[in-house]
Amino acid sequence: MPSSFSAIPTSGRDPLPQLVQRPPSIGNMSNGSTQLRPRLNFCSMDTHSSDGSSDEDDSSETAYTDNLASLVQQAGWSSSISGRSPSTCQLPPIIIPDPLISGTTVRFIMSQYEPLFELIIFKPAHFIMKTIKSRFIMRIISSNVVHWSMYLGATIFQSLLRDGELANIRGYLPLLDRFDRLCITQESNGGTGDVVDRLSAGLELAFLRYITSDTSAGYALVCRLAPMFLQLALADPSLWSRNPMCGVISLAHTLVSSRFELVRFAFMDAITSLILGVPPLINFDTSHPAIIDNEPHPMEWVHGCPSELIIVVVKINMWRYHDSGGQPCPEHLWRELEAKTWGWRPRGDYSQDKNSSRCVVRLAIQEGWRHTVLIYIYLGMCGLTSHDPRVQSSTQQISQLLKAIPSETAAGIHFWVPLVLAAICTRSEHQRATFHRAILRAGDNKAWLLRGDEFAAVLDGIWHGAAANGEAITWGDYINARKAAVRLGIPSGSC
Structure with missing residues (x-):
């Protein structure tokens, strides 16, 4: 296991580029209401790049969703990935995105999970953050099902951070249902790596269940x-x-x-x-x-x-x-x-x-x-x-x-x-x-x-x-x- 975040290979790309704050949208959760103070106590995050420009413009977001929708269709699944509700988004069970798409989703996932690390890590997070990042990134880039379950989690966290009490996080339940079935019912390929991936993704989905629905669903x-x-x-x-x-x-x-x-x-x-x-x-x-x-x-x-x-x-x-x-x-x-x-x-x-x-x-x-x-x-x-x-x-x-x-x-x-x-x-x-x-x-x-x-x-x-x-x-x-x-x-x- 690499000891530092920078040691993680990502197809020759810098594994720690400027983290984006707005993802390729899998559904617009905004309801036009005035935002409240987020109930999720994440630290405040700079939504601009170091040179003062915005992270991504609308055209790059549109290009991303178009590319992702194309990949989903190639995998044989119907897609409404550019729709207005998260319940209409259908992600494929097996997808190998190209390096550009993969790098974008990894950066977005990290941008939303890093504040969570700061929130829940018991020891001084500063001293172990490199180790945490390296392990986390390795899991994201090594498994499709883990990648997409954490992408969904990052989107939920972003919605909570942005909309606070107005966040319609229950709107993500259809997607969680879909991923649950993927983790539980998908036939194993016989290797322990497949079981590790499905268990890891399933535990993350259980955590998201506790957030979005109730104790019964998570348990x-x-x-x-x-x-x-x-x-x-x-x-x-x-x-x-x-x-x-x-x-x-x-x-x-x-x-x-x-x-x-x-x-x-x-x-x-x-x-x-x-x-x-x-x-x-x-x-x-x-x-x-x-x-x-x-x-x-x-x-x-x-x-x-x-x-x-x-x-x-x-x-x-x-x-x-x-x-x-x-x-x-x-x-x-x-x-x-x-x-x-x-x-x-x-x-x-x-x-x-x-x-x-x-x-x-x-x-x-x-x-x-x-x-x-x-x-x-x-x-x-x-x-x-x-x-x-x-x-x-x-x-x-x-x-x-x-x-x-x-x-x-x-x-x-x-x-x-x-x-x-x-x-x-x-x-x-x-x-x-x-x-x-x-x-x-x-x-x-x-x-x-x-x-x-x-x-x-x-x-x-x-x-x-x-x-x-x-x-x-x-x-x-x-x-x-x-x-x-x-x-x-x-x-x-x-x-």
Whole structure:
């Protein structure tokens, strides 16, 4: 893997030309209304080239769409690519654009995703941006299905940035449906590379589903991607379980895999099982301890949750849905996980970051994850209520840590799960209001796996139901409130 963005070959062209801000349009989303402040907290971007001229004029945009439409027709698909609605655009499942077209789309994709990197990267993005760009560009230029799924994502991000609350992002659902079918139903050519491409594109589409529609649509697609994950993981002997009595795939080795698609899926599976209260999709072997590298893994770059704590979360998920039998957990099991959680120590060299406040925020987020896992142990395994002193102690810790984490910024995204678990346990009306606002603001970034507005409704349901007047709640009460407010609509046996 090249270590720098400039090392990526792109048919002899400079891989990092001036990034364009306006893409070849696949549909005009503008409704003529006055633009609002974007709810997606991307950094402001210069829409002019370095010499002061506009990036592209209308003629170049028209030429691009004409060329792309021609390529689509050559691939045997009907095209309305120059139409006025994104729902009329039909992109081909297989297309090899010429270098000019490819270079233009890559530049546009990067122009829209780079602000997202700045928003969601947990570590100081400046120090790892070259590595991130190189990996990202390599994925774009090596796969058609990844290329076009990310092109669609870039177009959605641009619409959010341009139109804010007026953005008609649901207008992209027909295109997402089309790409979903392409990733799920397309026959594999028998190679692992094809599976990698389809899984990578599918995970990106699931992320876009969470943004454009709802939690149910995003989770349904993640379920359908599980067989691809297994196929790819089983093809790599380094991921096989070291313990024949446990699951087939080692979670610890998956979390440090060089295939980020596998890591991303494993994290999605862990967090959705926790926060949605659904069985995990993969029966991982969690017996191997976390593997600690000298260099932090991309999972921690993006999510901020240490791998040691993710393994504990997956252990709880698997115990709840495979081993509990509806009974409280034996004390020796939960005590072991409690000790592991308390024994975890933050790591990471932030010495290059001159801003000490950012270091404090990152440490606060990791500490928040520790207390999130402790709450999950006490409620989800031990069968305790939210009034237990240990639960209340962790809730108060998360409340205090929130003061160091401005939820309207990128850090609020990484603190979203701790906020939800603390919110369901707090007895204070003041803290409830604070958590409610923070969850909505973090969700407004539209860069997290799940939607803030939907889970604000979950909190309203539990606060006005089982937890009314400060009453104690159980984990089952939370799951019932989630089911009432966020209906997944997944047919039995489909996941």
